Amino acid sequence: MGLRERKKQKTRLALIDAALDLFLARGYEATTIDQIAASVDVSPRTFFRYFASKEDVALALQADALDIFVAELSARPDAESPFTAMSQAMRAALATVGHNDEADHERFAKTCELRDRHPALxxxxxxLMMAHEQRLLAEITRRRGADDLRSHFVLALFAAVARTCFEQCGPGEIRDVAALARRLDETLVVxxxxxxxGWDE
Amino acid sequence: MGLRERKKQKTRLALIDAALDLFLARGYEATTIDQIAASVDVSPRTFFRYFASKEDVALALQADALDIFVAELSARPDAESPFTAMSQAMRAALATVGHNDEADHERFAKTCELRDRHPALxxxxxxLMMAHEQRLLAEITRRRGADDLRSHFVLALFAAVARTCFEQCGPGEIRDVAALARRLDETLVVxxxxxxxGWDE
DNA sequence: TAATTTATGTCAGCCTCTGCCAGATGACAA
DNA sequence: TTGTCATCTGGCAGAGGCTGACATAAATTA
Known part of the structure; x- marks a missing residue:
């Protein structure tokens, strides 16, 4: 990986860190793009070359985690039913995020806190979830061997589980990835x- | 109802109609608030006194339908389980929209078409759904008599089912409220x- | 080192959305 | 009918999000 690529990664992470810190310190709406860019010594125009919108930088890590989830899903064995495969992929994705370097871990925690504080997020x-919906639906129909209403239902149900996990964690309760994984397990039990x-076959 | 109130209703509907027509004719993003306001002979400033945002006017009828749904829900008998009550309330809400005057019916159809064409919506x-989430959650916990993870799961599942119904209707397939109601029934069967x-008790 | 590619900064501008104030219009009582 | 009051509207100014175009600076490649 060349110098140019490394610089870009560094700028991207710096922007994410600056954004998360400013959002948590002053509030999401009260923070402007100019402030984020200024605190990284970068022009506001450059910010928009890294992130399409203000919301984008706030949820950048969630987007990354979702990409990992999608990748894990296609690596699951074909024998698994759609819902099982998605559940296992989600577990694997959380494990990956949890075992990354400390800085990444902290960024993820900050993103969670930010999301809890600002419902707009x-x-x-x-x-974000909807952006990958088509790919997930394709994976479900592939595993089920049928493209009908039930596939949509399976997708909807999994989305419901994911939402139940990731949001409305009690007041300041869930702050690290391990706790999130535990909550995922609880929800899967329910x-x-x-x-x-055999409902998803 | 006085003249002032009638005028307001009229302006509101005129703005919705103008917005839907422009959105469908030129595209959602290509249409500006100024254009909508101009075609109703109203100042742009006034537009924002009726709708908080551009998205708001596009989904105004969906918001109305959701309000009806919430009202119907609290009218359901206490004996019904949460998911049953919500399902029946949704049926009732669709029936209400379907039996309104013709103009309203057409607006609703236009909103559906618009949503299908522009995924941002x-x-x-x-x-919109999330805006009522707290109230729905309260209703669920009231009916179940318990405030735990399962209540969140019931809510998320119903939200997911509703989404499955209302979006991704095939290419130009679902255009009137009756077809939508039929699809709701099919989904509830699945x-x-x-x-x-007894899963939701 | 020279040529090519790519990232960044600057600028100009559109659009969404808001606060503020003045003027118009409907509501209501004398 | 008329005067008073509450409310709606229009116009203005401005902040903030976001984009296109062009020039400059930096990294890659030869």
Whole structure:
């Protein structure tokens, strides 16, 4: 990886860090792009070459985690039913994020706190999920061997589980990835108790 | 109802109609607030006294329908389980919209078409749902008599089912409220087949 | 070192959205 | 009918998000 590429990664992370810190310190809406750019010594125009929008930088790490999830999903064995495969992929994705370097871990925690404080970002998180929806739906129909309403239902149910995990964590309760993984397991237990065996095949 | 109130209703509907028509004709992003306001002979400043944002006017009817849904929900008998009550309330809300005057019906159809064409609005629809989330959650916990993870799961699942119905209707397939109601029934059948009896109690 | 590619800064500008104040219009009582 | 009051509207100024175009600076490659 050349110098140019390394510089870009560094600038990107610096922008994310500056943004998260400013958002948490002054509030999301009260922080301007100019302030973020200034605190990294970069022109505002450059900010928009790294992130498409203000929301984008706030949820950058969530987007990364989602990419990992999608990658893990296609690595799951074909024998697994759609919902099982997605559940396992989500576990694997959380494990990956949790085992990264400390800085990344902290960024993720800050993103969670920020999302809890500013409900506007929850909608953005939903939008992220929707961006990958087509790919997930394709994976579900592939594993089920049928393209019908049930595939949509499976997708919707998994989205429901994911949302239940990631948002509305109690007041300051969930701050690290391990706790998030635990909550995922709890939610999957509830889902398992609620669903009939073989419902997603 | 006085003259002032009538005028306001008229302006509101005129703005919605103008917005929907312009959005469908030129595209959502290509249409500016100034154009909408001009075609109703109203100042741009006034537009924002009726709608908080551009997205707001595009989804105004969906918001109205959601309000009806919430009202219907609290009218459901206490004996019904949370998911059943929400399902029935949704049926009732769709029936109400379907039996309104013709103009309203057409506006709703236009909103659906617009949402299908511009995925950005789907996220807005999710945001609408989330705006009522606290109230729905309270209703669920009231009916279940418990405030735990399962209540969140029931809420998320219903939200997901609603989304499955309302979006990704095939290419130009669903254009009137009756078809939408039919699709809701189909989806609820799939949900019924997948979930264990009493899962939401 | 020279040529090519790519990232950044600057500038100009559109659009969304808000606060503020003055003028117009409907509501209501004398 | 008329005067008073509450409310709606228009115009203005401005902040902030975001984009296109062009020139400069830096890194890559030969």
């Amino acid at each position: 929850v909608a953005g998180q939903a939008r 889902a398992g108790q609620s669903l009939r065996p | 789907v996220a807005g629809q999710a945001r 949900a019924g087949q997948s979930l264990r009896p």
